[in-house]
Amino acid sequence: MPADPHEPSSSSRSPLFGVLPWPERTAIAGALRTETVGGMVLLAAAVIALVWANSPLFGAYEAVRDFHFGIPALGLDLSVQHWAADGLLAIFFLVAGIELKRELVVGELRTPATAVLPVVAAICGMAIPAAVYLTIVSAxxxxxxxxAVPMATDIAFALAVLAVISTHLPAALRAFLLTLAVVDDLGAILVIAVFFTADLNLWALAAAFTGLAVFYLLQRFRVRGWWWYVPLGLAIWGLMYNSGVHATVAGVAMGLILRTQRDPARGHRPAETASPGERTAHLLRPVSAGIAVPLFALFAAGVALSGPALxxxxxxxxxxxxxLGLVLGKTVGVFAGTYLTARFTRARLNPDLAWADILALAVLAGIGFTVALLIGELSFTDPTTTEHIKAAVLVGSLIAAALAALLVRRRNTIYRRLYEEENLDADNDGIPDIYQRGPVAGTDGTVDRAGGQHT
Structure with a gap:
């Protein structure tokens, strides 16, 4: 049967994990920088928590962690640990929701051709760890x-590992890891909303959804001003908490509602220089990565690492x-999902890379620190079991980090060469030379100048 003349041949297809389109690379670069710095702070917070919890000052750690404050009349008299998990992590999930919306509208998830790889890899990377866990506990x-504990990938922790080992991982691989983690976060929040919701207060839930509808209308009618959104956002968060649904769901919902596309010039109104989603993410991403997530880790990772506990x-x-779910399940899931997707879509791997590079990335995805700790706290009521689960998350994440570091370092000479080629700017015009060869990338990212990541 003759080939369809409208179907691109395999030789004309852009390579898998090739050079990112310039608009996509520019948008992702800032997020990766912030997450890397935040990851370093997260590592420091985790170390402080472990040292503090295993020192003679453990009593002080417990006293701070379990100290209650808030507004009892509004049902918000929480411990410091719960404020961190339900309040501060709502900021983290708000930023994750904005990033997911951006990926869906203008990023790698906007079309089936570009979305299929990270989505399939993420789904396999969630399903197989869960299956590994269920197999072990069944036996x-x-x-x-x-x-659900081993399902999520902690992008900040993973990027911090890459920074510590001083790797030059290509931008396309980092972007894939970021997109994978974004889809993971969506899966995690759906799991939290569906499986960890009990004693629903339907009136509070209805009021929370009413608040979200008002939030949407404010965005729809282009209402500006933080004084509208901050009080409304806090009210939605409080109502969601009192409804019995985990309060972090409110953060994701508001993130998905915020516009991520800029309005063009209309009449006397000038074109937007940044969308509401962009502005909010720019303001809150440092708060999320540098304050919210590290503080959560400080009060969640304080596990007594005694001989019996280990x-x-x-x-x-x-x-x-x-x-095993984090170390084995994540590796098999992400790698198998990526490999099978490439085979079925007839995508060819970037000739500068090897499947060993994808394996290293899959192992790195086994770092499931922040969200895994959160789900671990929600999954068990027995304090001893919860402590053991937290210790398992720490141990599994550290094993995955160490294995990934070994695999990545072996290929770092190749990564350094690719990094230098991607960033060479001989004419000092602010745009790497690799983007000035061939067709100019469109704002929709469908055409790039050096073989973007399209399948």
């Missing part, structure tokens, strides 16, 4: 309640399922 007679990680079914 060991444990509780299936923690099946022994339980490898002898009890639930924590062992978490460790």
């Amino acid at each position: 060991g007679g444990g509780s299936p309640g923690g099946w 022994g339980a990680v490898f002898t009890q079914a639930e924590p062992l399922g978490v460790v």
Whole structure:
């Protein structure tokens, strides 16, 4: 049967993990820088929590973590730990919602051709770790309640590992990791909303959705001014918390509502220099990465690492399922999802890369620190089991980080060469020379100057 003349041949297809289109690379660069710095702060907070919790000052750590404050009349008398998990992480998920909206509207998820790879990889990277966990606990007679713990990827922690080992991982691989983590975050918030919601207060939930509708209308009619959105956002968050749905769902919902496309000039109104989503993300991403997530880690990662606790990680079914889910399940899921997608879409891998590079990225995705700790707290009510699950998250993430560091460092000479080629700007015009060869990239990203990541 003759080939369809309108179907591009495999030789004409752009390489998988090739050079990113210039608009996409520019948009992602700032997010990656902030997440990398935030990841370093996150690592420091986790270390402080572990040292503090395993020192003679553990009593002070517990006193601070369990101290309650708030407004009891509004149902908001929470401990410091719960304020961090339900309040500060709502900022993290708000930024994640904005990033997901941007990916859906103008990024890699805007078309099926570009969305299929990270979406399939993320879904496989969530399903297989859950399956590994359920297999382990089924064989060991444990509780299936923690099946969702090893599902998520912590992008900040992963980027911090790359920064610590001083790697030059190509921008396309970093962008893929970021998109993968964004889809992971969406999966995690759906799991939290569906499976960890109990004792619904329908009146509070209805009021929260009414607030979200007002939020949407304010965006729809281009109403500006933080004095509209901040009080409304806090009210939506408080109502969502009191409804029984985890309060972080409010953050994702508002992030998805915010516009991420700029309005053109209309009449006497000039064109927008930044969309509401861009402005909000610019303001809140440093707060999320540098304050919210590290503070959550400070009060969630304080696990007593005694001999019996560490022994339980490898002898009890639930924590062992978490460790193997992160280290083995994530690796197999992300790599298999990427490889099979490439095979079925007939995409060819960037000739400068090898499947070993994708394997390293899949291992790196096994770092599931922040969201894994959050889901671990929600999954179990027994304090001892919760502590063991937290220890398993730490151990699994550290193993994944160490293995990924070894795999990435082996190829860093190649990464350094690609990095230098991607960033060479001989004419000092602010645009790397690789983007000035061939057709000019359109704002929609469908055509790029050096083989963008399209399948």
